[in-house]
Amino acid sequence: MNEVPTVVLPTVLEALAISVGGISGALHARRRQMDVMGILVVGFCAALGGGVIRDILLVSGPPVFLTSPAFLIYAMFGAVLGWIFATVASRATMLIHVIDGLFIGVWVLVGASKAIGTGLGFLAAALVAVITATGGGILRDLFCGEKVSLLLPGQWLAAAALVGALTFLSAFWLGVDVYVAQWMCIVVASTIRFVSSAYDVRTPMPMDVSKIFARSG
Amino acid sequence: MVTHRLITVNRGETPQTPSRQLPTPGRRATTVRGMPQVYTGLTALPEWTLYLAVVVGGLAGATYAARRGFDVIGVLTLSVTAGLGGLLIRDILLARGPIVLRDASFIWSALAAAVIGFFFAGYIARFDRALLGLEALAMGLLATVGTDSALRAGMGALPAIAVGTIVATAGPLFRDILGGDAPQLLRPGVFLGILAVGASMLYVGLDAWTRQPLLAQIAVILIFFLTRMAAVAWGLKTSPAADVSDRVWSFWSRRGPQQ
Numbered sequence: 001m002n003e004v005p006t007v008v009l010p011t012v013l014e015a016l017a018i019s020v021g022g023i024s025g026a027l028h029a030r031r032r033q034m035d036v037m038g039i040l041v042v043g044f045c046a047a048l049g050g051g052v053i054r055d056i057l058l059v060s061g062p063p064v065f066l067t068s069p070a071f072l073i074y075a076m077f078g079a080v081l082g083w084i085f086a087t088v089a090s091r092a093t094m095l096i097h098v099i100d101g102l103f104i105g106v107w108v109l110v111g112a113s114k115a116i117g118t119g120l121g122f123l124a125a126a127l128v129a130v131i132t133a134t135g136g137g138i139l140r141d142l143f144c145g146e147k148v149s150l151l152l153p154g155q156w157l158a159a160a161a162l163v164g165a166l167t168f169l170s171a172f173w174l175g176v177d178v179y180v181a182q183w184m185c186i187v188v189a190s191t192i193r194f195v196s197s198a199y200d201v202r203t204p205m206p207m208d209v210s211k212i213f214a215r216s217g
Numbered sequence: 218m219v220t221h222r223l224i225t226v227n228r229g230e231t232p233q234t235p236s237r238q239l240p241t242p243g244r245r246a247t248t249v250r251g252m253p254q255v256y257t258g259l260t261a262l263p264e265w266t267l268y269l270a271v272v273v274g275g276l277a278g279a280t281y282a283a284r285r286g287f288d289v290i291g292v293l294t295l296s297v298t299a300g301l302g303g304l305l306i307r308d309i310l311l312a313r314g315p316i317v318l319r320d321a322s323f324i325w326s327a328l329a330a331a332v333i334g335f336f337f338a339g340y341i342a343r344f345d346r347a348l349l350g351l352e353a354l355a356m357g358l359l360a361t362v363g364t365d366s367a368l369r370a371g372m373g374a375l376p377a378i379a380v381g382t383i384v385a386t387a388g389p390l391f392r393d394i395l396g397g398d399a400p401q402l403l404r405p406g407v408f409l410g411i412l413a414v415g416a417s418m419l420y421v422g423l424d425a426w427t428r429q430p431l432l433a434q435i436a437v438i439l440i441f442f443l444t445r446m447a448a449v450a451w452g453l454k455t456s457p458a459a460d461v462s463d464r465v466w467s468f469w470s471r472r473g474p475q476q
Contacts, residue, residue, distance in 0.1 A: 057305070059314050115318075123325070124318035127297065138395070147397045151282065151291030158290040203288040210339030 007113045007182075009106065015074045017103040021047030022078020023089050024096050025140055030086050032144050042140055043079025048072070050135030054111050054128055058118045101193040104157075105186030107133040108164045112172075112185075122169055129165035134158045156196035159203050164189030257316060258307070258366035260430035264322075267304075267362065270355035271317075271326040274388040275300030277352055279334020280341050285396055289335065296331035297324070299392040303359050303384040310380055311370050349449060350442070356409075357441030360385035360416040361434045365424070374421045381417030386410050405457050408448040416441040 009017075025046025029039045048065045055063040065071040082089050089096070111132025115125035134150055134157065141148045150158050168185035172178065195201060259267055278299025282292040301317040301324070308315040317323040334341070341348060363384025367377035386402050386409075393400040402410045416437050423433035447453070 056309060057315060057318065059309070059312065118314070120318050121321045123321050123328070127324060128318070142394065148395055151287045151294055151395060153286065153288040153291075158294075162290070162293075203290060205286075205288055206283040206292055206335045206338055208283070208339040209336045210343075 006117060007106075007110045009110075011070075013106075015070075016099065017106065018047045018071055018074035019078030019081065020096055020099045020103070021136060022075040023082035024100065025136075026079040026082025027086065027090055027093075027096075028140060028144065030083065034144075036083070039083045040076065040079050042143055043082060044072075044075050045139040045143055046136045047075035047078060048136065049139035050107060050111070050132045050137075053135040053139075054114065054132040057128060057131065058114060058120075060114070060118055097197070098194075101197070102186075102190050104133055104161050104193055105164045105189035108161050108189060109168060109182050109185055112165055112168055116172070122173060126162070126165045126169055129168075130158060130161045133161040133165075153203055153205055156192050156201060156203055160189045160192040160196065163192055256366055256369055258362035258369075260365060260434050262358075262431070262434065266358060268322055268326045270358045271300040271304070271323055272330045273300075273348070273351045273355040274303070274359075275327040275330025276334055276341060276348065278388070278392045279331050280338045280348075281392055281396060283334055283338035284342075287396075292335050293328075293331045295392055295395060296334055297327045298395060299388040300327040300330055301388075302391040303363065303387040306387045307363050307366060307380060307384045310383070311366065350446060353442045353445040354438060356385045356413060356445075357416055357438035358434075359388075360413050360441065361420045361437050364417045364420045365430060365434070368421070368424065374425075377421055378414065378417040381420065382410070382413045385413040385416070405455050408445065408453050408455060411455060412441055412445055412448070415444075 022043040025043035026039045028046065029042035032038075034042065048063075048071060051065065051071075052063040055061070061067065065075070108129045112125050112129035114132075115128035120128065137150050137157070138148050141150070164185045167188045168181050171181035171184055176184075257264065257267060275296035278295035278297075279292050281299070282295040285291070287295065304317045304323070305315050308317075360381045362381075364377045364381030367380035372380070389409075390400050390402050393402070419440065420433055420437045423436060424430055427433055
């Protein structure tokens with residue numbers, strides 16, 4: 001078993017990833033005719049919501065955005081950008097999607113590493129990692145009073161995060177070097193995400209075995 | 218620390234979560250390799266009862282997701298939240314590391330429910346009355362587990378009742394919220410949430426009176442099951458919130474100072 005990794009991103013990338021989350025949340029709120037407070041709150045949820053849920057689950061002290069306020073500043077900066085420059089930002093939706101897709105694997109890594117560091121096992125770490133990557137989107141949809149888009153059939157998003165998390169954790173548990181495992185996770189998650197959106201690959205739906213038997217019999 | 222990499226890894230010490238509450242000696246506790254002991258809230262019942270409760274809650278979540286037309290992620294999410302939500306909330310309320318994350322059997326149980334719901338939702342729908350009964354048993358167990366662990370964490374009667382109610386009802390509540398419904402728990406309908414409150418109160422009372430947690434637990438689970446089944450069979454329903462302000466107002470205006 002490897003030593004426990006703690007993921008520390010370079011500041012620029014961290015700021016970029018969180019601000020982009022804030023921008024996408026703000027655009028989402030704006031499309032629903034929310035006011036300033038709505039834009040800030042939904043932007044915050046989209047950017048940092050997953051991390052907050054993760055820190056509550058791990059009972060590892062206050063959520064990260066309280067202990068390192070820079071995160072909060074990045075998120076609010078992104079939300080304000082999405083609020084003021086909505087027209088510019090909504091033209092750059094493609095860019096936002098690409099950056100979001102690139103960072104899925106990174107959020108998975110952050111969650112997985114923190115979970116392993118707290119002493120959790122394989123499955124629990126995978127669960128926490130996926131929640132870190134996707135919790136923000138769930139909170140965003142709940143706050144907007146909509147169907148949670150993550151649970152509905154569509155392209156691979158949470159599923160990409162899940163596969164990425166399983167890749168990283170199995171590589172890590174098999175004793176692969178942590179750097180290699182991390183890059184595998186990022187590449188796998190982003191590739192699945194991009195291939196799914198480029199070719200419109202849908203997530204599998206529940207297979208009702210009883211119907212299959214009823215048809216054949 | 219290497220700086221030219223995208224992600225730098227700090228190979229440092231592993232942070233340990235302190236265990237705030239140690240289990241009472243002689244009471245069942247789960248030990249996970251290298252982790253502090255966490256009291257499950259099962260007084261002397263075997264642990265598989267709690268795993269079974271998770272499976273039943275998860276099945277309810279998974280079949281709900283399949284019925285609503287959710288995808289594989291939806292089935293997984295709802296079976297995990299509906300199955301594990303109550304126990305998760307309990308440990309968050311008691312400010313300790315969630316046992317459902319420490320003991321992998323809980324997640325395996327929820328995953329088993331997800332797999333069954335993914336493939337066999339059609340068969341489960343034929344046994345909805347049986348699932349209702351199993352759900353009642355699971356909710357009774359969860360109510361007593363929540364109340365008991367709050368009591369053993371040193372809480373008073375009223376907080377323990379609150380924790381027991383939340384633990385018993387959080388699964389269905391989360392399921393409805395994530396599924397985009399107004400929670401069934403909060404709307405007028407067949408007695409459910411009110412029975413969970415009653416079960417938690419009864420457990421506090423029986424535990425204090427008999428000093429036999431196991432006896433109290435089994436009795437409360439049975440009573441909860443029987444009352445829930447009776448409510449379903451006879452259609453005992455809660456009514457929407459009543460408003461007595463008009464009646465109070467007319468009472469006062471009749472005998473008010475202006476007359």
